[in-house]
Amino acid sequence: MPTATSIVTRHEVEDFLFEEAALLDEWRLDEWLDLFTLVCGYYVPPTDVPDGDHRTSLFLIADDRARLESRVEQLKGRFVHAEHPHSRTRRLIGNVRIREVVGDTVRVTSNFIVYRLRLEVTDAYVGRYEHTLQRDGGSFKISERRAVLDLDALRPHGKVSFLL
Amino acid sequence: MATNGHNGYAHRPELVIDDEQQGLFRVHRSVFTDPDILALERERIFDRCWIYAGHESEVRKPGDFVTRRVAGRPVIISRGNDDKVRVLLNSCTHRGAIVCRELSGNAKVHQCFYHGWTYTPEGAINGLPGADAYSDAFDRNERRLQEPPGGVSSYRDLIFVNFNPVNDVSLEDYLADAKDYIDVMADQSEGHMEVISGTQSYSMKGNYKLLVENSIDGYHAATTHKRYFDWLASANALDKDVMGSMLNDTDQRARLTPKVLGNGHAIVGRAVAPWGRPMAQWIPYFGEDRKPRFDEMYAKAVERLGEERAYEVCMTGGNLHIFPNLIINDIMSTTIRTFYPVEPGYMEITAWCVGPEEEQPAERALRLDNFITFLGPGGFATPDDVEALEACQRGFETVKEVQYSDISRGMKRDPHGDDELQMRAFWRQWARLMNASEPASIAGVPAGVGV
Numbered sequence: 001m002p003t004a005t006s007i008v009t010r011h012e013v014e015d016f017l018f019e020e021a022a023l024l025d026e027w028r029l030d031e032w033l034d035l036f037t038l039v040c041g042y043y044v045p046p047t048d049v050p051d052g053d054h055r056t057s058l059f060l061i062a063d064d065r066a067r068l069e070s071r072v073e074q075l076k077g078r079f080v081h082a083e084h085p086h087s088r089t090r091r092l093i094g095n096v097r098i099r100e101v102v103g104d105t106v107r108v109t110s111n112f113i114v115y116r117l118r119l120e121v122t123d124a125y126v127g128r129y130e131h132t133l134q135r136d137g138g139s140f141k142i143s144e145r146r147a148v149l150d151l152d153a154l155r156p157h158g159k160v161s162f163l164l
Numbered sequence: 165m166a167t168n169g170h171n172g173y174a175h176r177p178e179l180v181i182d183d184e185q186q187g188l189f190r191v192h193r194s195v196f197t198d199p200d201i202l203a204l205e206r207e208r209i210f211d212r213c214w215i216y217a218g219h220e221s222e223v224r225k226p227g228d229f230v231t232r233r234v235a236g237r238p239v240i241i242s243r244g245n246d247d248k249v250r251v252l253l254n255s256c257t258h259r260g261a262i263v264c265r266e267l268s269g270n271a272k273v274h275q276c277f278y279h280g281w282t283y284t285p286e287g288a289i290n291g292l293p294g295a296d297a298y299s300d301a302f303d304r305n306e307r308r309l310q311e312p313p314g315g316v317s318s319y320r321d322l323i324f325v326n327f328n329p330v331n332d333v334s335l336e337d338y339l340a341d342a343k344d345y346i347d348v349m350a351d352q353s354e355g356h357m358e359v360i361s362g363t364q365s366y367s368m369k370g371n372y373k374l375l376v377e378n379s380i381d382g383y384h385a386a387t388t389h390k391r392y393f394d395w396l397a398s399a400n401a402l403d404k405d406v407m408g409s410m411l412n413d414t415d416q417r418a419r420l421t422p423k424v425l426g427n428g429h430a431i432v433g434r435a436v437a438p439w440g441r442p443m444a445q446w447i448p449y450f451g452e453d454r455k456p457r458f459d460e461m462y463a464k465a466v467e468r469l470g471e472e473r474a475y476e477v478c479m480t481g482g483n484l485h486i487f488p489n490l491i492i493n494d495i496m497s498t499t500i501r502t503f504y505p506v507e508p509g510y511m512e513i514t515a516w517c518v519g520p521e522e523e524q525p526a527e528r529a530l531r532l533d534n535f536i537t538f539l540g541p542g543g544f545a546t547p548d549d550v551e552a553l554e555a556c557q558r559g560f561e562t563v564k565e566v567q568y569s570d571i572s573r574g575m576k577r578d579p580h581g582d583d584e585l586q587m588r589a590f591w592r593q594w595a596r597l598m599n600a601s602e603p604a605s606i607a608g609v610p611a612g613v614g615v
Contacts, residue, residue, distance in 0.1 A: 045362075046361075046362035046363055047363070047365060048267065048363045048365070049361055052361065052362060054529075054533075055525065055528070055529035055532065056360075056361060056525075056528065056529070056532075057360070057361040057362035057532070058360055058362030058363070058364065058516070058517045058532055058535060058536070058540070059532070059536060059542075060536065060540055060541055060542035061536065062532075062533065062536060066399065067399075067537070070395050070398065070399065070544075071544075074394075074395065074544065079390045079391040079394070080391055080547075080548065081548040081552065082547035082548050082550060082551040119558075152365070153365030153367070153512075154367065155365065155366065155367040156367050156369065156510070157366070157367070157541075158366055158367050158368055158369065158541065158547075158550045158554070159541040159542070159546070159547040159550045159551075160541050160542040160547070161541075161542075161547035161548075161550075161551075
């Protein structure tokens with residue numbers, strides 16, 4: 001239950017998450033990067049240790065701001081061969097729940113299905129997002145974004161070369 | 165090496181053309197697409213060679229177990245109460261159900277949920293309901309969980325299995341000169357290396373032999389992994405001195421070459437690289453504050469191993485292949501990678517990070533971080549390898565017209581880092597095991613031979 005000094009509604013958090021999803025599905029990557037705080041993290045834990053810590057478990061992705069910026073730069077270029085041509089993605093986000101509000105920090109979980117469509121193959125990435133948001137004016141910034149896969153393995157997906 | 169005459173190959177083209185005189189090496193692409201060839205590979209290669217199963221650190225205490233598929237069979241890797249590691253075929257000897265359905269854990273007994281038969285961690289029958297219903301001919305010992313008939317054996321904590329009932333080759337003999345490079349990797353630790361938490365389980369829509377080639381390929385680095393090297397430079401991680409030395413230094417160039425290790429195994433390396441090593445090559449990306457710790461680790465290694473060996477272990481890396489499906493790349497981090505052909509055009513891959521068991525938290529975190537900058541399905545390099553191999557497999561739809569791949573690079577010169585000698589070592593062993601009408605031995609192929 002949110003215990004807030006300011007009220008955060010699911011409506012505004014959902015709006016934010018849906019907007020974020022649109023930026024990613026539309027490959028508006030610079031605008032997506034702008035949603036992050038200057039110190040931030042983007043994490044995709046391993047399929048067999050979903051609640052792991054990237055310092056002690058081998059993650060798939062554990063980017064700080066600098067690495068995330070580079071990841072976006074790379075994806076905008078021509079040399080991420082795995083994303084050339086780009087995957088099309090269509091993400092469905094639901095079950096958005098505000099888990100905790102402490103001052104300006106809002107912790108949110110949601111469920112995702114991200115369809116990746118490429119070369120006539122459709123892969124479904126299923127899992128939950130854990131966002132740590134910071135109130136920023138009338139909206140939010142993301143200080144931590146964790147995409148926790150429910151898959152046992154990236155089979156037949158093979159990779160996470162786009163922004164999950 | 166013709167393949168005509170036996171096992172239905174009478175009308176097939178030569179699968180491997182090995183022309184040392186002209187310096188041409190060709191592989192027929194049906195080896196990547198033909199289900200009959202895969203069936204024969206399962207029989208002639210996977211059921212005869214020593215196949216990687218797991219690591220001793222995954223089952224530390226009596227009763228510890230992990231389950232996975234090895235050479236196409238579901239197995240339980242189990243440490244017995246006698247402290248011995250066994251690989252038990254995970255099928256109830258009653259009517260077949262998978263006995264242990266958990267990924268890992270510790271158990272005093274394993275119970276099959278279907279009729280309640282229970283097994284010890286050593287695989288013996290511990291009990292079964294209504295035991296008085298069986299005749300005298302029913303022998304509990306004969307009904308124990310089955311084990312790979314050719315044996316289970318470890319080298320430097322790497323557990324291998326053999327499914328050949330008449331196997332007469334020890335693991336040590338099989339590994340040949342590859343042992344030396346397993347030793348260098350494992351000598352990062354004062355004691356034992358350990359598999360670190362977090363498994364990378366993924367796949368590729370390609371034939372498994374493409375991943376053997378790719379994992380030990382120097383030629384593709386500049387092009388396939390351009391974005392990784394651009395990141396390395398832009399992140400200020402690029403040790404320009406090292407990069408320069410790699411290009412111009414004859415000693416490093418001599419080190420970064422493919423070496424044939426016997427029995428189909430090969431390595432590219434070991435040489436100094438610009439991406440750093442958690443034990444113990446410091447690069448600017450790791451941060452200035454870390455440098456004293458790296459100096460300390462290196463000094464300790466010199467004390468333990470001597471100057472020359474410490475340099476080898478700490479400062480150099482290499483890409484090692486153990487025939488037929490094990491890769492140990494000890495590069496910017498240390499990975500064990502194994503894979504299996506589910507279909508000619510689809511393989512399942514499992515990769516782990518290994519590190520010294522005594523590694524401190526800061527270095528452990530760095531080892532993991534350095535790993536995922538390059539390796540794994542979310543890194544800046546492996547996804548492009550996946551793309552490359554999947555692109556090859558799609559290209560193989562032209563196999564009727566575009567029949568042969570060319571793997572001739574470097575046949576007529578001293579080996580260079582971007583040559584394909586290491587792949588030819590693989591293919592020569594493959595052809596040896598696949599072509600013979602009489603099964604050839606999995607061992608006895610000397611190191612350092614072949615161009």
